[in-house]
Amino acid sequence: MLDVLVVGGGNAALCAALSAREAGASVLLLEAAPREWRGGNSAHTRNIRCMHDAPQDVLVDAYPEEEYWQDLLTVTGGLTDERLARIAIRASSTCRDWMRGHGVRFQPSLSGALHTARTNAFFMGGGKALVNAYHRSAQRMGVAVRYDAPVDRLALRDGRFEASFVGGERIEARACVLAAGGFESDLDWLREAWGRNERGEWPAENFLIRGTRYNRGTVLRFMLDAGADSVGDPTQAHMVAIDARAPLYDGGICTRIDCVSLGVVVNREAARFHDEGEDFWPKRYAIWGRLVAQQPGQIAWSVIDAKALGRFMPPVFPGVRAGSIAELARALGLDEAAFVRTIGEYNAACRPGSFDHTRLDDCRTEGLAPPKSHWALPIDTPPFHGYALRPGVTFTYLGLRVDERAAVHFGGEPSANLFAAGEMMAGNVLGQGYTAGVGMAIGTAFGRIAGERAAAASRAQRGPAARRTTATPPGRATPADTEASDAA
Incomplete structure (x- = not known):
C-alpha cells in the first residue's frame, strides 16, 4: 500500500511530498490541474517572508522573531493562533537552505518592491520557477505525480483517513496530507x-x-461536511485591489496596482474612503481589495500625478492618462465637479515635509477625513493617471483547524493520519489581513511538518518491524525514480 498521499499541487503540497519522501515514505501527489497549469496559486508568487537575526545572503539587516510576530499581529488584528504563527515564523529562518537543496534559487529584492529587502527573499524566476524546481526534485527522488486528478471525496473512519476518490477511482494510503487550497x-x-x-x-x-x-x-467542502473542525471566516481572504481589466482567473502579480500609497483612491462618487498612507505598502496592500469590495459597485480608482512615476512597480496595463484633473475625471467616467473638488481638498490639506517613500515620512494631510498619514504630496503635476480597481481574491481563509503537528481535528481531537497544509489551514494563522510573503512561509513550514508527520504515521501503521526506506538525495536519480515519475 502507498505510504503517503498528498492532495494538492502547490507549494505546501510539494513541500509535504518532498519531506515525506525524505523521511522514507512512498508518495503520490494528486494535482487537480493539467501539467501546464500545475502549482496552484504558488505559481503566481514571488517571495517568502523570512525571520533572521543578522544579514543572510539576499536579506539585509535583521528581521527578528518578535518584529515578525508584531507585524503579523497588527495585520490580523489579533485573529491568529500565536503558537502556530510562531512555528511558521521560526521555520522561515531555516527553510531557505532546504529549499535550495531542492533547486530553488533566490535573488535580492526587486527594484520597485519597496521595503522588502530586509523581510522577504525573492525566488529567482518567481513562483513558477519554484514549482518547477520542486517537481524536478520530486522526479529525482521518486515521488509519483498525477495531473488532471481532482479529488472529490475521501473515505474516513472515526477521524482516520482510508482513501481518496478521483471520480470512481479509489486511492488508498496509510496517511494523507490535504493541501488543495481554498475555495476562491x-x-x-x-x-x-x-x-x-x-x-x-x-x-x-x-x-x-x-x-x-x-x-x-x-x-474543503467535503471535510467540513464530514465534521472536520473549521477555522476562519468565509468572507475573509487575501484580497488585493487589482486592475479592473484583469482576467477572471490567473491574473497573478502583474495585475496588482502598487501606486496607492503615492496618490489617492476614490470611489464611484469620486470620494476618498481610506488613508492611503497609513503604513508601508507590503503591510497594507492586502486590505485594499476588501476596501474596494465595500464600495458602491465594488470599483475604485487609484489616481497619481507625474511625481509618482518610477516610484512603484508598473502594472501590466497602462493607466488612463490626462493633462488635467477635469480631463481625467471625464476619461474615468467620474462626476467632474465632485472629482475636482476631492482632489482640490486633498491638495489643500497636504502639509510640507521631507518626502521619503522608504520610511514613514512626515508628509501628511491636516484637517482631512480620511487623512493621509504619510507620503502626502499634492496631485498637481501633469500628466495625471488613473487606474480602475476591482477586488482581486488570492485565497480564502476558511479552512481546517490543525495543531502544531498539522493534524486535522475532528471534535477537538487530532486525526492520527490526516494532515493539512497551506491555504487549507492558513486561517489558523491568518484570521484577517495579510503581509507580503507570509502565505509562503505558512505553506512551507506546515507543508514540511505535514509531510514528516504523515511519513511517521505511515511507519506506525506498518509496525515496528517495518524497514525504513531511504529516499534518494536530491540530484541523484535511480531507474526506479525515473520509472515512478514517467508513470505519473
Whole structure:
C-alpha cells in the first residue's frame, strides 16, 4: 500500500511530498490541474517572508522573531493562533537552505518592491520557477505525480483517513496530507459567503480571482461536511485591489496596482474612503481589495500625478492618462465637479515635509477625513493617471483547524493520519489581513511538518518491524525514480 498521499499541487503540497519522501515514505501527489497549469496559486508568487537575526545572503539587516510576530499581529488584528504563527515564523529562518537543496534559487529584492529587502527573499524566476524546481526534485527522488486528478471525496473512519476518490477511482494510503487550497475560484461559494450588501448588491459578482481557477474548495467542502473542525471566516481572504481589466482567473502579480500609497483612491462618487498612507505598502496592500469590495459597485480608482512615476512597480496595463484633473475625471467616467473638488481638498490639506517613500515620512494631510498619514504630496503635476480597481481574491481563509503537528481535528481531537497544509489551514494563522510573503512561509513550514508527520504515521501503521526506506538525495536519480515519475 502507498505510504503517503498528498492532495494538492502547490507549494505546501510539494513541500509535504518532498519531506515525506525524505523521511522514507512512498508518495503520490494528486494535482487537480493539467501539467501546464500545475502549482496552484504558488505559481503566481514571488517571495517568502523570512525571520533572521543578522544579514543572510539576499536579506539585509535583521528581521527578528518578535518584529515578525508584531507585524503579523497588527495585520490580523489579533485573529491568529500565536503558537502556530510562531512555528511558521521560526521555520522561515531555516527553510531557505532546504529549499535550495531542492533547486530553488533566490535573488535580492526587486527594484520597485519597496521595503522588502530586509523581510522577504525573492525566488529567482518567481513562483513558477519554484514549482518547477520542486517537481524536478520530486522526479529525482521518486515521488509519483498525477495531473488532471481532482479529488472529490475521501473515505474516513472515526477521524482516520482510508482513501481518496478521483471520480470512481479509489486511492488508498496509510496517511494523507490535504493541501488543495481554498475555495476562491468557486464563484457560487463566494457569492453565498458574501451575500447581498445594504445597497442590494451581490459584491462577489464583481470579484476577480488573482490565482488558479482550480481552487474550487471541493475537498474543503467535503471535510467540513464530514465534521472536520473549521477555522476562519468565509468572507475573509487575501484580497488585493487589482486592475479592473484583469482576467477572471490567473491574473497573478502583474495585475496588482502598487501606486496607492503615492496618490489617492476614490470611489464611484469620486470620494476618498481610506488613508492611503497609513503604513508601508507590503503591510497594507492586502486590505485594499476588501476596501474596494465595500464600495458602491465594488470599483475604485487609484489616481497619481507625474511625481509618482518610477516610484512603484508598473502594472501590466497602462493607466488612463490626462493633462488635467477635469480631463481625467471625464476619461474615468467620474462626476467632474465632485472629482475636482476631492482632489482640490486633498491638495489643500497636504502639509510640507521631507518626502521619503522608504520610511514613514512626515508628509501628511491636516484637517482631512480620511487623512493621509504619510507620503502626502499634492496631485498637481501633469500628466495625471488613473487606474480602475476591482477586488482581486488570492485565497480564502476558511479552512481546517490543525495543531502544531498539522493534524486535522475532528471534535477537538487530532486525526492520527490526516494532515493539512497551506491555504487549507492558513486561517489558523491568518484570521484577517495579510503581509507580503507570509502565505509562503505558512505553506512551507506546515507543508514540511505535514509531510514528516504523515511519513511517521505511515511507519506506525506498518509496525515496528517495518524497514525504513531511504529516499534518494536530491540530484541523484535511480531507474526506479525515473520509472515512478514517467508513470505519473
